[in-house]
Amino acid sequence: xxxxxxxxxxxxxxxxxxxxxxxxxxxxxxxxxxxxxxxxxxxxxxxxxxxxxxxxxxxxxxxxxxxxxxxxxxxxxxxxxxxxxxxxxxxxxxxxx
Numbered sequence: 001x002x003x004x005x006x007x008x009x010x011x012x013x014x015x016x017x018x019x020x021x022x023x024x025x026x027x028x029x030x031x032x033x034x035x036x037x038x039x040x041x042x043x044x045x046x047x048x049x050x051x052x053x054x055x056x057x058x059x060x061x062x063x064x065x066x067x068x069x070x071x072x073x074x075x076x077x078x079x080x081x082x083x084x085x086x087x088x089x090x091x092x093x094x095x096x097x
Contacts, residue, residue, distance in 0.1 A: 018053045025049065026057045027077075030067060035074045 018026075029044055030036065036044075042054055049057075058075065061067045066079035 014052065014056060016050065016053050018049075018057050022049055022053060023057050023060070026054060027061070027066070030061075030075060030077045035070070035076045037074055041075065 026041075026045070026049065029041060033041065033044060038054070038058070042049075042051060045054065058067065062069070064079075066077065067075050068078050069075060
């Protein structure tokens with residue numbers, strides 16, 4: 001008899017995915033707050049975004065290199081599109097984004 005595959009506990013079932021408007025809202029809020037915790041970010045969003053959707057957005061922003069987490073878990077916006085454009089113009093450098 002074949003055994004059923006067990007889903008790892010680390011894999012979450014995502015019930016809701018964010019839309020572009022929500023991603024932009026979270027981005028702007030992080031930029032305005034500076035270094036902040038997830039809890040403070042969630043409170044600042046004021047029930048416009050649920051926790052799971054915010055987690056999905058933060059995972060996306062982290063994977064794209066737009067935010068970083070410090071040792072105590074604070075979130076900081078680090079993406080600088082003007083800086084990237086400036087570096088791309090330099091002939092002696094190769095920038096992969």
